[in-house]
Amino acid sequence: MSNDVLVHVRNVEKRFRRGSEDIHVLSGLSLEVPRGEFLALMGPSGSGKTTLLNLIGGLDRPTGGSVEIEGERIDGFSDRKLAAWRARHVGLVFQMYNLLPVLTAERNVDLPLLLTHLSRQERRRHVEAALAVVGLSHRARHFPRQMSGGEQQRVGIARAIVTDPTLLLCDEPTGDLDRKAGDEILDLLQVLNREQGKTIVMVTHDPHASARASRTVHLNKGQLSTEAVP
Amino acid sequence: MKFLHLIGSNLRRKKLRTTLTMLSILIAFLLYGYLCAIQEGLNAGVSVAGEDRLVVRHKVSLIQLLPVSYKDRIARIPGVDAVVHQTWFGGIYQDPKKFFAQMPVEPEAFLDMYPEFILEEGARKAWMQMRTGAIVGRKTANRFGWKVGDRVPIQTTIWVQKNGSQTWEFDIVGIFDGAEKGVDTTQLFFRHDYFDEARAEGDGMVGWYSVRIKDPERAPEVAQAIDEEFANSPAETKAEAEGAFVQGFAKQVGDIGAITAAILSAVFFTILLVSGNTMAQAVRERTEELGVLKALGFTSPQVLGFVLAESCLIAGIGGLSGLGLAWLMISAGDPTNGALPIFYFPMRSLFLGIGLVLGLGLITGIVPAWQAMRIEIADALRRN
Ligand SMILES: Nc1ncnc2c1ncn2[C@@H]1O[C@H](COP(=O)(O)OP(=O)(O)O)[C@@H](O)[C@H]1O
């Protein structure tokens, strides 16, 4: 299993046009993430970490190169196909949690399941299980504003894992939390990686966070390296 | 259906704004309902007017009387099937503000001419037998609590009796219903022979004639023939279709159709701006959340649908409550104390209203929904 490559990014290039200006964010970048890895992605602000994560998660398309996940070229998918693919294959965790404020914790976790054919009861079971994994069963009926940042992020993780995706993409999941809450989130991600075999790609600024990962790569000037460039 | 909660939950977001928007929609549709009922009331009879009937009145005005001898002369004109006459009595029962119309008629011929007035056989017979008998429409009977057998005094300043009295007493022998919804059941009809004998003035004169013709297609010709028959006489006539006659009556109040249309256009234009603005703001504030939904795998058309459904929900809650409230208030009665004998919320206006509610929801939602559909996930998530 260890040689099984889940994420295969080849030679990707990503440019943004801003007015007449052409911003080259990624230029010919390649990356392989084996199944079961917990990869930390570091780099200075504005180096393109989020951009790379978006390409892997099918939230955006590269302007060149290819993105292959589980042997499927997702960069050529239509919008519709890509949306369906995301719903099935990736769980997303954001820095600002991005829960819907008008929905309770359980309704937030239920959101991705609305896109499946599960019955109401099956959905309920999945939601309960996911909330149990993140230790928030007792907060199911609470709204995001009634919860701490750490709790909201755990709801965010429950939402990411409720469909049981192979790949978890986390964009600075502890970036807005204090050390203690951040540690709890990292513990949780480690458990998901080790015990449930989730492949995780986590963007972070924090060396303390990247220390939890099985491997760390650095992004700088559109290229990856194993060493941080000073 | 499983998305209903998601769509509905957005209404809790800005409660004050949402409530105010719904309230203004509610008021707009309440006004709509009321104006429709008033318009229907003023045009009353036009829609149920017999197309095979003409009304023949004095050329100068409706107040001027016509000789009763015209009846036979009209009956002889080719194309004419039957003729009856009516006269404006102008009476008051207790309160002058509680208006309703009364007319002396010849019972048998009258009931034959107006099949839309439904009267029991027993009542019909009783009316033939009792000189002072009168029949009254269901609406007025209910209004004053009259029952068959009641003797009702009606005052009039127009018609004084030979004994000097201005109070006429009638015995209610029957209560008639309308064959369909638009039929006026506020009127009271009594016997012309009783009237003619008792009145001090106006001998040999009647108010106007209703004429049934054999072929409705030939109505204009027959009307012309009638007017020609009495041309150059002291009492020239004006014959016209019953519908036109009723419409002319309504026109005296102004062109209510145009007024209604103008008011409603202004109201709906305002409402369009108000709820359009609400929806535009709702989407602008929520760009990031809509981006998250898309990131989770919701498709752009789904997101478009959510926004449209939300604007339809706002319009639906406000608009349907407005229509419902209008219906309740209209059922409670005519606000003018009888000046509008027919006052109800016409079905077609109700359905049109429901259509307008839906249209409002779609029109105010479509642009924000389109914008929501075009949100790029990466852009939306970069906002923080
Ligand atoms: N949608 C976009 N339009 C224009 N420029 C963008 C867009 N997304 C990212 N960028 C630019 O690409 C660069 C990398 O952004 P990002 O991937 O968010 O960096 P990081 O996550 O490493 O801080 C930045 O200079 C940013 O301004």
Ligand SMILES: [Mg+2]
């Ligand atoms: Mg970033």
